[in-house]
Amino acid sequence: MIRLDTSEDGFEAGFASLLDMARDTTARVDGAVAEIIAQVRRSGDSALLELTARFDRWQPASAEALRVTPAEIDAALAECDPALIAALDHAATRIERFHRAQMPADVLLDDPAGLSLGMRWGAIDAVGIYVPGGKAAYPSSVLMNAIPARVAGVSRVAMCVPTPGGVLNPLVLAAARRAGVSEVWRIGGAQAIAALAWGTASIPPVDRVAGPGNAYVAEAKRQVFGRVGIDSIAGPSEVVVIADRWQDPARVAMDLLAQAEHDESAQSILITDSATLAGAVERAVQDALQTLPRAAIAGESWARNGAVIVARSLEEAAALSDRLAPEHLELLVEEPRALFARIRHAGAAFLGGFCPEALGDYIAGPNHVLPTGRTARFASGLSVFDFLKRTTWVDATQEGLAAIGPDAVLLAEAEGLGAHAQSIAMRLGR
């Protein structure tokens, strides 16, 4: 754990090393992934059967056995605690409402020269959602990835989830049903991404792939990029908590640990204008680690990547946070809206003492798939925009062409593109 104080010498050097801290220890698997993709392109379904047996340790009888049937989803739903199903539905309803509010409007511009110009939004036809299996099989991720696609108007949402040993998480299937997923496939790893991007006899190809995954999945997304669209490749998760002297140290500590419990490479940073609070939070973290179920992971993350920064003021704290451009930002301060107005770079912000970040992971409404590793400087969370694309259009009358065509001809000639110039000039009657 790193302690820094902006009023001490050496702060800049310490903060710079925090900014440069490489937490992503992903192994290079590009060769192995290229082979898997080539095998799926070459052998299609039979490659999927073989790779599933090898990596997920169960042997599907046929390609049809890779598909999770509606009856299996019904059975899974019947297995789930009704209170959990209700909670999932509550979350889904709120996530849908927020993402509907994101839907953009078309642009139409009738301009003085007599042309009509526009920009039309449309949904992608088919999307693949990857859902990690095993320990990280999170129903909340199914909602967060599939709902924006459905709200955007995507008609086909194909989901792939590995089932190590053949075992499926019933709540993941319940989430898929609730989110409007069209097809569920028991396929994991790079072979799932390859099947979604290139298609097989059983699985028609999609146009875009989204969702988190391990190093193989991330590398496979990199390699199919261009053939299909991909979402961003997520690194380890992180939170910055800006807290003032009025906060309860135990709550601040638990918010830091909620981030830290994701995995050992997660990062939790407290920035406060109160040295007293800083010390109290450090002690509260150690107290909480005595009882937390995932204390081993959270403690390791906190020890390795955690930081406590004492700043001269909340304004200075906000400026430091912008340099970190965190995935998640909590503003545990008396006037969170005023402080939020100073923030330029963050994936998602949580304002005030009754808004722990975990609320946003599950139920608040905004997406929990967010830019990590300082990429909030230029990137954004998953949204309906990831599942929409734009077509711009121009409609020119003869008068409109006469008004703007001659200058286009000049520019085309200056660039040495004669056919460009002539295609306009011959319609000007010259």
Added chain:
Amino acid sequence: MIRLDTSEDGFEAGFASLLDMARDTTARVDGAVAEIIAQVRRSGDSALLELTARFDRWQPASAEALRVTPAEIDAALAECDPALIAALDHAATRIERFHRAQMPADVLLDDPAGLSLGMRWGAIDAVGIYVPGGKAAYPSSVLMNAIPARVAGVSRVAMCVPTPGGVLNPLVLAAARRAGVSEVWRIGGAQAIAALAWGTASIPPVDRVAGPGNAYVAEAKRQVFGRVGIDSIAGPSEVVVIADRWQDPARVAMDLLAQAEHDESAQSILITDSATLAGAVERAVQDALQTLPRAAIAGESWARNGAVIVARSLEEAAALSDRLAPEHLELLVEEPRALFARIRHAGAAFLGGFCPEALGDYIAGPNHVLPTGRTARFASGLSVFDFLKRTTWVDATQEGLAAIGPDAVLLAEAEGLGAHAQSIAMRLGR
């Protein structure tokens, strides 16, 4: 040149081979590019001096000599034909107006449970624009890349342009001035992308890099992706022209050749419901190739990648176009708006007989940087959205937390994330 007719046997096979045609013959340069990026990261400015001498064949005296001074831009402007400067200004004004109309609104949602949710748009701080030098130094590309950034509110736009032999295109500098570029650097290739992404002593790093380039530039963008954002990596350009029997074959032919003259790997496809027009356009292409200044390139592109498809109806033509998902789509038909309503996938559309695609390359207003190679299925043209990012936010009162917190606790517990659950539960007073 490929001829197809949807009513003939073998059409599907022929069309499938058109869809799979690999026009991108880019050489693999990943090793060389990785070395260049490593050198720039290691040696900064001095690497730029050495690489510029090696690749651009001129020796900058110092890092300061890499910067194009305002006085040099003034001198370049004085050199340009005033009519061209006026045309550039006309184009810039129209491009600005269209991109301003794209600017999205923030989202604010006060929800029934008593929470406030929102999504706030903000500009990226600093952006790098790459402009190819040599034969492809296009002032129009400067406008199309820099104006959306400035309209989005990006405060620093750094432009890199190679100057082979030390030579600069004055009109490119005039376009940079008009578009509001903040800095111009005489640096090209992978070293320019590396300098923009990682920074040197002279060039502060940017957050996002945009703009076209050769194989080295494209590969460098791939390699710095993650460190900074990048725009899409453009492949060879293409147009689909849907024309009905009422069109002038000479105009249709010139529109096809305007695309073909870009380079040998460009592709022009005519789809028509009239076999008579198809034949007449083929002859008109050959006629025009007798006199076009870039006939060698356009003729090679047409011979290698061109296609003429006769369809049974315009509706069938639209469906075929959607399978091609072209970068540019011209609708040279009597009722272009009705046909456009049937189109789902295209980067940009040009409606009616007085709207040749070249108008959009220069002056119409929408961007000319568009998704190529069937990626319009999921990707969009350059726009203000490429230079904006979103921060979502949640503001919960104690009552709001009480309304939605308990279900979030259930879901967190189901996912085995105890600190997530406790961070909410301890605020519920449980």
